[in-house]
Amino acid sequence: MATKQRGRPRSFDRETALEQAMQAFWEHGYDAVSIADLTRAMDIKAPSLYAAFGDKRTLFEEAVEAYVHSYAVFTVKTLAEAPTARGAVDRLLHEAAVSHTLPGLPRGCLLISAATNCSEQSSDVAEALKERRNAGIAFIERRIAADVAAGVLPAETDARALAVYTGTVLQGMSQQARDGADRATLEAVADFAMQAWPPEHAGETSSDAG
Amino acid sequence: MATKQRGRPRSFDRETALEQAMQAFWEHGYDAVSIADLTRAMDIKAPSLYAAFGDKRTLFEEAVEAYVHSYAVFTVKTLAEAPTARGAVDRLLHEAAVSHTLPGLPRGCLLISAATNCSEQSSDVAEALKERRNAGIAFIERRIAADVAAGVLPAETDARALAVYTGTVLQGMSQQARDGADRATLEAVADFAMQAWPPEHAGETSSDAG
DNA sequence: CTCTTTCTTTAGCGGTTGCTACAGAAAGAC
DNA sequence: GTCTTTCTGTAGCAACCGCTAAAGAAAGAG
Numbered sequence: 001m002a003t004k005q006r007g008r009p010r011s012f013d014r015e016t017a018l019e020q021a022m023q024a025f026w027e028h029g030y031d032a033v034s035i036a037d038l039t040r041a042m043d044i045k046a047p048s049l050y051a052a053f054g055d056k057r058t059l060f061e062e063a064v065e066a067y068v069h070s071y072a073v074f075t076v077k078t079l080a081e082a083p084t085a086r087g088a089v090d091r092l093l094h095e096a097a098v099s100h101t102l103p104g105l106p107r108g109c110l111l112i113s114a115a116t117n118c119s120e121q122s123s124d125v126a127e128a129l130k131e132r133r134n135a136g137i138a139f140i141e142r143r144i145a146a147d148v149a150a151g152v153l154p155a156e157t158d159a160r161a162l163a164v165y166t167g168t169v170l171q172g173m174s175q176q177a178r179d180g181a182d183r184a185t186l187e188a189v190a191d192f193a194m195q196a197w198p199p200e201h202a203g204e205t206s207s208d209a210g
Numbered sequence: 211m212a213t214k215q216r217g218r219p220r221s222f223d224r225e226t227a228l229e230q231a232m233q234a235f236w237e238h239g240y241d242a243v244s245i246a247d248l249t250r251a252m253d254i255k256a257p258s259l260y261a262a263f264g265d266k267r268t269l270f271e272e273a274v275e276a277y278v279h280s281y282a283v284f285t286v287k288t289l290a291e292a293p294t295a296r297g298a299v300d301r302l303l304h305e306a307a308v309s310h311t312l313p314g315l316p317r318g319c320l321l322i323s324a325a326t327n328c329s330e331q332s333s334d335v336a337e338a339l340k341e342r343r344n345a346g347i348a349f350i351e352r353r354i355a356a357d358v359a360a361g362v363l364p365a366e367t368d369a370r371a372l373a374v375y376t377g378t379v380l381q382g383m384s385q386q387a388r389d390g391a392d393r394a395t396l397e398a399v400a401d402f403a404m405q406a407w408p409p410e411h412a413g414e415t416s417s418d419a420g
Numbered sequence: 421c422t423c424t425t426t427c428t429t430t431a432g433c434g435g436t437t438g439c440t441a442c443a444g445a446a447a448g449a450c
Numbered sequence: 451g452t453c454t455t456t457c458t459g460t461a462g463c464a465a466c467c468g469c470t471a472a473a474g475a476a477a478g479a480g
Contacts, residue, residue: 007456008446029327031242035438037329045459046439052457056438112385116326117239119247130389161398164391168399172382175322179340181374188371189378196406217426218476245468257470258428266468 014052017042021053022063022070027106029114030060030125060114060125064132067110071099079139085147089140089166090194096170097186100177108174111136137167147200154198162197169193224262227252231263232273237316239324240270240335270324270335274342277320281309289349295357299350299376300404306380307396310387318384321346347377357410364408372407379403 020041024033035056039046053059074095082088100108111133115126141163147153173186181189230251234243245266249256263269284305292298310318321343325336351373357363383396391399 004448005456006448006454008448008458010457011446028329032327032329034329034436036436047441047460048458050439113326116323116388117242118327119238119242119244133385133389158398161395161402164386164395165399165402168379168382168386168403170382171385172378172380175381175385176374176378178326179343185371185374188368189375192371192375192406193378193403194406196402196404214478215426216424216478218428220427221476244466246466255429256468257430260469261427 010048010052012042012044012048017044017049017052018059018062018066021059022066022110023106025060025063025114026067026110029117031115031118031122057122057125061128064110064114064129072109072111074099075136076139079143084152084200085140085143086153086194086197086200088143089197090190092166093169093173093190093193094187096173097183097190100174100186101181101183108178109170112171112174113178133167133171137163140166152200154201157198165196166193220258220262222252222254222258227254227259227262228269228272228276231269232276232320233316235270235273235324236277236320239327241325241328241332267332267335271338274320274324274339282319282321284309285346286349289353294362294410295350295353296363296404296407296410298353299407300400302376303379303383303400303403304397306383307393307400310384310396311391311393318388319380322381322384323388343377343381347373350376362410364411367408375406376403 020043021038024037024041028037035046035049038056038059039049042049044052049059053062075092078091078095079085079088082091096109111129115122115129118126141159144153144157144162145159148155148157148159169189173181173189176189177186230253231248234247234251238247245256245259248266248269249259252259254262259269263272285302288301288305289295289298292301306319321339325332325339328336351369354363354367354372355369358365358367358369379399383391383399386399387396
């Protein structure tokens, strides 16, 4: 049933090329990476790029998906699986300290830093990443609110503010990683950040909430 | 003694034009703002821009200076004048909540967000802002270390990590402001952030240190 | 007035941008 | 082998990039 692909086969590995494009976008951002930069990084010519990935914007969107799949799925996983919101965020911050300073890869988080400086005509690219970031914070907020409802976190906890605080630290850590902070420093930052969290009511979890 | 200026006088106000350029850079970043964008925002033609400000990079540097003078001098002032490092940072974070969300102005902090996505050939612009950010953190670190030495903060306080934590929150707040967080939310973030700070030893100040 | 100085304007430089038409190359179908 | 399909490389499109030469306009000096 599987009829063989007709015509001349592609001479490059699509996944590898996408990975190279992703790293270029990760390091310099959407607007700052030109098609010439991409074809150099991916080691293919422009027509091959356009045939395989559409246009620059579509390639970027696919690169974002690849980034999420490779380096950010742990976020959702951690938030969903950890027994409490506090434990989840603690792990999240420490995992960020690691993933933002991986050797041989660009610093920081692509979702945070790849579309900060955008011209007017690519403002929708910036908007898309902004919505991803805010969705992440909303996700953390729901996790916190569940723990508040379950009595794990104090009833007076402002779930929204605590979630935004957590997102603020995460986004600041990305910037710090790009500015040269190493993993150990970011781990120390994560430890400090967790001391602002309200204490948990021991002996209870909200793992059934969500 | 004051001989009058010869030749045709400038038909625009240099400071006003610089202010417009600064806001354009503030909102979109160095690379994403073209000369055409600038001449439109400043309401002058390109040769007038080049005659008055040199080239794009020089104009950006002057815009950064103008930004610091208008919106960031309070930082150094606060750090130098507040009786303790803790009090200084507390004021700093709340002032940031205000200045990052001023109505009618771009969101966030120019020093943090105006050179995040840079092409290779303008990497020195990014480097210059990065050094400003790290110098700010080093300044906070010295203020903390002085309080530790004076016994105001616990002896075991890691001044470097606490300073980087503070910078992380400040930079995250800028990102949050750009992502839509309002002043009240950022103030709540600032309050959370301060709860990670170690307690002060009451009845003592380090106002003589520095 | 003329002369000099400095600004403003028009017009356009060489280079780069994202993107593509077109011809040639490499595969399967027959 | 030929035909069809699909990818690759060359070469180049219109539009924009940062920047500037050249000419005209507006001021003071004489």
